[in-house]
C-alpha cells in the first residue's frame with residue numbers, strides 16, 4: 001500500500017478558495033478522516049487525491065512518487081461516492097466488473113474467468129455473495145453501498161477514497177456499514193481517506209482525523225488527541241461539548257493564569273505548545289462537561305461559581321446548565337446530585353482540564369514555530 005503526502009496544496013474555483021495550505025501525511029494502511037462542516041473543502045481535497053482536480057499549487061506524493069500530474073485512472077485509487085452512483089440498468093455483477101473492463105482498455109487484460117473470479121471475491125468481501133444478478137433497484141440502500149464499495153475495491157487499489165459513504169443510510173444501517181468498512185479496511189490494510197461531517201462517526205472510525213474549516217486544516221491528530229487537546233476554538237467546539245469562558249491572560253509561565261468574568265480567575269494549560277501567549281491577550285478557556293466536578297480532585301483545582309439555569313436528567317448522569325456572568329456553562333454530574341434552577345452552584349475543574357485557547361484560529365497555529373500544518377510554506381518562501 002502507500003503513504004500519501006499532501007504538500008502545500010491549494011485549490012480555488014474562481015474566487016472561492018476551496019482548500020489551501022494543506023500539509024499532511026496520510027499514513028500507510030491507516031484510515032484518515034477529513035472532518036468538517038458542509039462546504040469546508042473535504043470533497044475537494046478527496047478529489048485532489050483521486051486526481052479529478054488538479055491543484056493550483058502544491059504536490060501529491062504516493063510514497064515518493066509524484067502523482068500531481070498523473071491522471072486519475074493511473075493512480076490506483078478506488079472511490080466511493082455518497083449517492084453510490086451505480087448504473088441502474090446494469091446488474092450488480094456488471095456494475096462491479098465495469099472497473100476491470102476499463103482497465104482492459106488500458107492495455108491490461110483480464111480473461112473472462114479472471115473477471116468472474118475477482119468480481120465474486122469483491123462481492124464476498126462486502127458480504128454480497130450470490131447477489132450478482134440483481135439490479136440496483138432490487139437492493140436496499142445498505143446493499144447498494146456495499147456494491148459501490150465492491151466496485152471501488154475490485155481493481156485492488158492502493159488507496160480507498162470514501163466520500164460520506166454512510167450519509168444516505170438510516171442510523172442503524174449506518175452503524176452496521178461503519179463496522180463493515182472498518183472490517184474491510186482492516187482486512188485489506190488499505191490506506192483509506194474517509195470524508196464525513198459527522199464527528200461521532202469520525203472519532204469512532206479513524207486512526208487519524210483532519211478537522212477542516214473554511215478550506216483550512218485546523219488540526220490533524222488521533223481521535224483521542226483531537227478530543228483531549230483541541231488546538232483551536234473551532235476544533236474544541238465542533239468535537240464534543242465544551243463550555244467556553246472568555247478571559248484575559250494574567251500570567252503566562254508553565255501554567256496560564258486567566259482573569260474571567262465576575263472577578264473570578266482560573267489556571268489552565270495550553271494545548272498548543274510553542275504558542276507565544278502574551279500578558280493581556282484575550283483568550284477563551286474551554287472545559288469539557290465531564291471535567292467539572294462537585295468536589296475538588298486536587299487542592300489547586302479551579303473553583304467556578306455560577307447560577308443553575310437548567311437541570312436535565314439523562315439516566316447515567318445529569319446535565320447541569322449554569323450561568324457564570326453572561327456565559328452559559330454545562331457540567332455532567334452524577335445522577336444523585338440534587339440542585340434546582342436558580343440555586344448557586346460551585347464546581348471544580350482540574351488545571352489540566354482547563355484548556356486555554358488563543359482566539360486566532362489557524363493564524364494562531366501559524367505563530368507556532370515549526371507547527372507541522374503551517375510551517376511548510378514559511379520554509380519555502382520566507383516572508
Ligand SMILES: Nc1ncnc2c1ncn2[C@@H]1O[C@H](COP(=O)(O)OP(=O)(O)O)[C@@H](O)[C@H]1O
Nearest residue numbers: 013016017018037038039040041042043044045
Ligand atoms: N466544482 C466547483 N465549482 C465551484 N465551486 C466549488 C466546486 N466544488 C466545490 N466548490 C466550492 O468549494 C468549497 C468547498 O466545497 P467542497 O469541497 O464540496 O466541500 P465539502 O465537501 O466539505 O462540503 C465550497 O465553497 C464549494 O461551494
Ligand SMILES: [Mg+2]
Nearest residue numbers: 039042043044
Ligand atoms: Mg462534500
